[in-house]
Amino acid sequence: MRPLRSHLGRAVEIEEKQAAKSVALSELGEGEWGVISHLDLPAEIQNQLAHMGFMPEAPVQALRRAPAGDPTVYSIDFAEVALRQETARLIQVIPGEPGLVTADDAEKAR
Amino acid sequence: MSCHPSGLGTVAEPEPAEPGAFAAHRAKGKVRTVVLIGPPNCGKSTLFNRLTGLRQKVANYPGVTVEQHSGRMNGIGRRDLTLIDLPGVYSLNNTSEDARVAIDVLHGNMPGTPPPDAVLLVLDALHLQRQLMLASPILALGLPTLLLLNMSDLLAARGGKIDSLALAQELRCPVALISASHGTNIDTIANFLARAGEPVEASGNAPVATLPVLQNPVSCRKWSAQVTEAADYRHPTSPIWTIRLDKILLHRLWGPLAFLAVVIAVFQVVFTLGQPLNEGLGAILTNAGAHAANFLPDNWLRLLLRDGIWNGVQAVLVFLPQILLLFLFIGILEDSGYLARAALIADRLMRSIGLNGKAFIPLLSAYACAVPAIMATRTIENKRDRLATILVAPFMTCSARLPIYTLVIAAFIPNKPILGNLIGLRACVMLSLYILGFLAALATARLLKSSVLKASSAPFILELPQYRWPTLHSLTLRLYDRGKLFLKKAGTIILAVTFILWLLSIVPIHFSGNGGGHFSDLADSVIGRIGHYIEPLIAPLGFNWKIGIGLLSSIVAREVIVGTLGTLYGADPLTQSESLQAALRHDMTLGGAIALVVFFAFAMQCTSTLAVVRRETNSWKWPLAQFCYMSGLAYLAALVTNQLFLHIF
Numbered sequence: 001m002r003p004l005r006s007h008l009g010r011a012v013e014i015e016e017k018q019a020a021k022s023v024a025l026s027e028l029g030e031g032e033w034g035v036i037s038h039l040d041l042p043a044e045i046q047n048q049l050a051h052m053g054f055m056p057e058a059p060v061q062a063l064r065r066a067p068a069g070d071p072t073v074y075s076i077d078f079a080e081v082a083l084r085q086e087t088a089r090l091i092q093v094i095p096g097e098p099g100l101v102t103a104d105d106a107e108k109a110r
Numbered sequence: 111m112s113c114h115p116s117g118l119g120t121v122a123e124p125e126p127a128e129p130g131a132f133a134a135h136r137a138k139g140k141v142r143t144v145v146l147i148g149p150p151n152c153g154k155s156t157l158f159n160r161l162t163g164l165r166q167k168v169a170n171y172p173g174v175t176v177e178q179h180s181g182r183m184n185g186i187g188r189r190d191l192t193l194i195d196l197p198g199v200y201s202l203n204n205t206s207e208d209a210r211v212a213i214d215v216l217h218g219n220m221p222g223t224p225p226p227d228a229v230l231l232v233l234d235a236l237h238l239q240r241q242l243m244l245a246s247p248i249l250a251l252g253l254p255t256l257l258l259l260n261m262s263d264l265l266a267a268r269g270g271k272i273d274s275l276a277l278a279q280e281l282r283c284p285v286a287l288i289s290a291s292h293g294t295n296i297d298t299i300a301n302f303l304a305r306a307g308e309p310v311e312a313s314g315n316a317p318v319a320t321l322p323v324l325q326n327p328v329s330c331r332k333w334s335a336q337v338t339e340a341a342d343y344r345h346p347t348s349p350i351w352t353i354r355l356d357k358i359l360l361h362r363l364w365g366p367l368a369f370l371a372v373v374i375a376v377f378q379v380v381f382t383l384g385q386p387l388n389e390g391l392g393a394i395l396t397n398a399g400a401h402a403a404n405f406l407p408d409n410w411l412r413l414l415l416r417d418g419i420w421n422g423v424q425a426v427l428v429f430l431p432q433i434l435l436l437f438l439f440i441g442i443l444e445d446s447g448y449l450a451r452a453a454l455i456a457d458r459l460m461r462s463i464g465l466n467g468k469a470f471i472p473l474l475s476a477y478a479c480a481v482p483a484i485m486a487t488r489t490i491e492n493k494r495d496r497l498a499t500i501l502v503a504p505f506m507t508c509s510a511r512l513p514i515y516t517l518v519i520a521a522f523i524p525n526k527p528i529l530g531n532l533i534g535l536r537a538c539v540m541l542s543l544y545i546l547g548f549l550a551a552l553a554t555a556r557l558l559k560s561s562v563l564k565a566s567s568a569p570f571i572l573e574l575p576q577y578r579w580p581t582l583h584s585l586t587l588r589l590y591d592r593g594k595l596f597l598k599k600a601g602t603i604i605l606a607v608t609f610i611l612w613l614l615s616i617v618p619i620h621f622s623g624n625g626g627g628h629f630s631d632l633a634d635s636v637i638g639r640i641g642h643y644i645e646p647l648i649a650p651l652g653f654n655w656k657i658g659i660g661l662l663s664s665i666v667a668r669e670v671i672v673g674t675l676g677t678l679y680g681a682d683p684l685t686q687s688e689s690l691q692a693a694l695r696h697d698m699t700l701g702g703a704i705a706l707v708v709f710f711a712f713a714m715q716c717t718s719t720l721a722v723v724r725r726e727t728n729s730w731k732w733p734l735a736q737f738c739y740m741s742g743l744a745y746l747a748a749l750v751t752n753q754l755f756l757h758i759f
Contacts, residue, residue: 044205045569050327051200052573053240058331064356067365068458071467071570073356077240078345080352080574082454084461087569 023095026072026088028062034093035059041090049091053077060093122274122285141227141306143192144183147216147248148232149241150198151575153260157232157290158195161185161299165587166195167482169444170575171471173198173489176208178215178223186300193230194223197488201327202247207488207496216251228254228306230299235259235287236346236576238272242334245281246321254306255283256299262287263294270346277341282319291581352447352576359451369455372448374533374541376439381537384432385520392428399424413629414612417680422608425676425690426600426669429513433596434589436509440478441588445580449474450572457570463552464559466490467570469499473551476506477544480719484726492568498558500726501736504719505551507544510668511710515543517672521691522703546711550743599667607663608673611637615681632682651709651745652702652752656682664715671710701755705748713744 022037036058039046053076054060061075071082146154150172159165162181167174175197183191196215197208204213211220218225231248233241238259249255259265259272265287278285286298322333358364399420406412443449449471457467468490476483483503490496507515519536526535533541559565614637616629632638640662641655648658656678664671675694679685685693694703714720714737723733 041569045571047203047327048200048571050331051243052571053331055328055331057328064360065362066360066454066457067362068455071454071457071572073360073454073574077237078348079237079240082457082467082570082572082574084457084570087571 021094022092024089025060025062025074025083025091025093026085028060028093028095030062030064032095033059033061033097034095036091037094038092039090040092041087045087049087052081053079054081054091122278141191141254141303143194143224143226144228144230144303145194145196145216145226146230146232147196147212147244148198148260149200149234149237149244150573152198152232152234152241153290154198154232155179155195157230157258157260157288157296158193159185160290160293160296161193165591168584169441169449170447170578171444171450172573172575173208173471173486174444176211176485176488178211178220180223183303186296188300188303191303192224194226199244201244206491211488216248226253228256228303230256230258232258232260232290235262235265235272236268236270238343239334239338239345240331242337243327243330246330246333247324249281249283249319250321250324254302256302256306257281257283257285258299259285259287260290263289263292265346268346268349269344271342271344272338273342277337277343280319280337280340349576355577356451356574359448360454365455369452372443376436377537377541377544378533380432380435380439381516381540382534384435385516385536387431387435388428388516391431392424395424395427413616417677418609418612419605421680422612422673422677423600423605426513426604426673427597429516429669429672430593430596432516433509433512434593436512437478437589437592438585440475441585442580444475445578445584447575447577450574453572454574459552461570463556465498465555466492466495466568468572469495472499473503473506476503476508479508479510480504480506480716481722484719484722487726490568492565494559494563494565495568497727497732498555498563500723501558501732502551502555504714504716504736504740505547505554505712507547507711508668508716510716511543513669513672514710515540515707517675517691517694518703518707521694522698522700543707543711546708550712554739599669600673603667604670604673607666607670608677611659611663611674612677612681614640615678632678637678650752651748652699652705652755653748654697654702656697657702657706661709661713661715666715666717668710668715699755701752701759704755705752708751709744709748711744712740712747714740 023034025034025036028034036054036056038056039049039054041049049055058076063073063075063080065072066082071084072088073080073082074088146158148154151170151174153168155166155168155175158179158181159168161183163184164179164181166179175195177197179195180192181195182189183193194215196212199209199212202213202216204210214220215223216226216229229248229251231245233245245257257277259274262272265272272287274285274287284298284302286295286302288295288298290296320333322329324330359368399416403412403416403420406415443452452474453467453470456470460467460470469487471489472483472486475486480503483506484500487496487499487503490499519539523536523539527533528535528538615632615635617636618630620630629635630638633642637659638655641659644658644662645655648655648661653661656675659678660671660674663674672690676690679688679690679693679697682693685696688696698706720733720737723736724730727733
């Protein structure tokens with residue numbers, strides 16, 4: 001198995017390939033990927049999110065919505081973090097697969 | 111300094127530099143205080159327990175530890191060293207109450223806590239890239255630091271890898287691959303600490319790790335990506351079971367159904383299995399008491415031991431099996447990682463009352479006890495949200511309410527199955543009481559959040575832990591600790607209160623002329639007079655004077671009422687030979703009995719909770735308001751309940 005390269009490096013490549021057409025993170029459907037382009041949150045919250053991996057150039061996947069439809073669980077930096085729609089709305093992403101080995105791929109590969 | 115081959119079993123040292131090299135100016139003195147720091151849920155407290163031999167609470171969700179704990183490092187034979195366990199932090203500029211504690215202690219700004227001489231930085235090896243961001247501000251402190259990559263056994267098992275030697279080289283600090291739960295490689299910590307105190311010849315130009323701009327998370331993250339790449343880090347495969355389980359447990363339809371099924375199953379087991387166990391223990395205790403009493407001379411000593419102490423304490427002790435069962439379930443929920451999912455499912459509901467889904471975690475742990483739950487609110491960033499959660503937490507049905515609920519339900523509610531064999535009537539009544547408390551908490555929170563504690567809603571940001579099997583070891587320890595706590599309470603507070611009550615129930619002693627004396631009748635005793643004095647106040651609720659005394663005594667702690675009733679009914683010649691259940695059945699109406707449990711659902715009868723609310727809010731204003739509000743509500747609700755029963759049934 002080829003070792004994974006830093007996904008940050010990869011994210012940059014993808015960003016270059018794609019036209020910068022960003023949508024809100026909350027718009028991603030279940031299972032869809034995106035690369036964060038911009039965050040527009042209060043500094044304190046933005047800092048907290050950054051330390052959980054939500055920062056420009058980071059790939060993120062909307063994993064699943066909570067039974068009530070909100071919050072949504074996102075896969076970021078190999079961890080799962082739940083955010084409400086009101087927060088995810090203020091995070092812009094460029095939709096598209098970053099081509100990483102995803103959890104589902106791993107399961108299929110078995 | 112020689113360098114060891116990397117891998118489990120050794121510590122990886124950076125090549126030329128000493129571990130303390132970049133703290134040369136500080137490392138002169140002896141190491142006395144060591145801190146454990148790291149992100150939430152990476153296993154700091156598990157390691158703390160191993161190093162100190164103490165037993166701090168550990169579970170599988172972020173935010174279990176909310177204050178600093180210190181202990182001597184007995185686990186590795188270093189009594190002279192104090193280890194401080196800190197709440198988890200994602201970064202050193204967090205604002206929540208628990209994170210502030212950690213940051214203050216780390217910086218030596220915590221009054222009464224000496225500044226640390228060495229740091230054990232714990233990171234989760236499964237999430238190294240992201241968690242390594244925290245290493246940069248910690249290394250920048252310049253203290254002797256040992257980086258511990260916890261759960262490294264899981265890293266290897268799941269196909270990941272790390273070259274710890276290369277990592278040590280990159281960071282210029284020693285690195286050890288450990289497993290805190292299995293104790294793998296823990297001796298490296300002792301080795302590190304033995305040398306961290308040695309004076310180091312400051313070579314002035316010792317190589318120092320290149321650190322990123324600390325204030326910039328993006329720069330920190332890029333740095334950690336570079337470092338992990340240089341250390342040949344390969345991320346483990348995704349946790350297949352967590353993904354599979356979440357597909358069901360967070361499913362639109364199955365998720366809430368599973369949640370409900372879990373709740374009902376807990377009630378069924380705690381009640382249907384717990385009840386006979388309680389009765390079994392009760393029979394054993396009664397027999398033992400009667401047997402022991404036969405050996406005592408028939409005088410005041412026997413009265414004192416049997417009526418004054420044993421009756422009351424035994425009445426409470428019988429609830430031990432049920433309480434342990436409840437804690438077993440709470441332990442499984444907390445250790446498996448389901449608790450965070452429950453918070454996620456409940457977020458929508460919590461938002462509708464103006465609270466954050468994160469508040470659901472303290473509220474759920476309040477089912478065990480409100481005191482740790484109130485402490486756990488420290489993880490809530492928004493001050494007003496936190497205060498609202500503190501104020502409503504005591505409405506959640508804590509385990510101390512279980513004895514009086516069980517007693518009344520067993521005495522007054524027939525055990526009829528409803529809905530086929532799915533749930534019994536008794537379990538159903540119990541469930542309603544739990545729901546009643548929960549609704550009271552929600553309504554009160556709503557009221558607070560729409561009036562005095564109005565605030566813009568704080569964001570809900572919650573990291574979901576991977577599911578883990580609760581280990582038999584940790585569950586056993588939890589039950590042992592809870593059991594010990596319960597027995598201690600029975601042996602101290604409850605024993606003392608029942609003894610005083612018994613004493614008050616026999617004085618004044620009437621002396622006759624020839625020097626002999628006899629005890630007062632219950633009704634004429636001090637306690638009887640107090641009881642009759644307050645009876646008019648509680649009679650509309652359907653309570654007699656004995657219940658009134660029980661309510662008064664239970665202001666200390668809720669379980670005390672069962673001890674008090676045990677003592678009072680045991681001292682009354684009319685009911686002496688009956689079981690407490692039978693005595694209550696003859697002495698109360700159904701309406702009064704239901705009113706009693708409704709009263710307990712709402713009332714704030716717990717001095718420990720009042721004390722912790724005072725400490726956490728830093729004023730007497732809130733605990734007093736809480737006490738008055740809850741007692742008022744309890745009185746009104748009990749009044750309405752009893753009157754409804756009187757006029758309808």
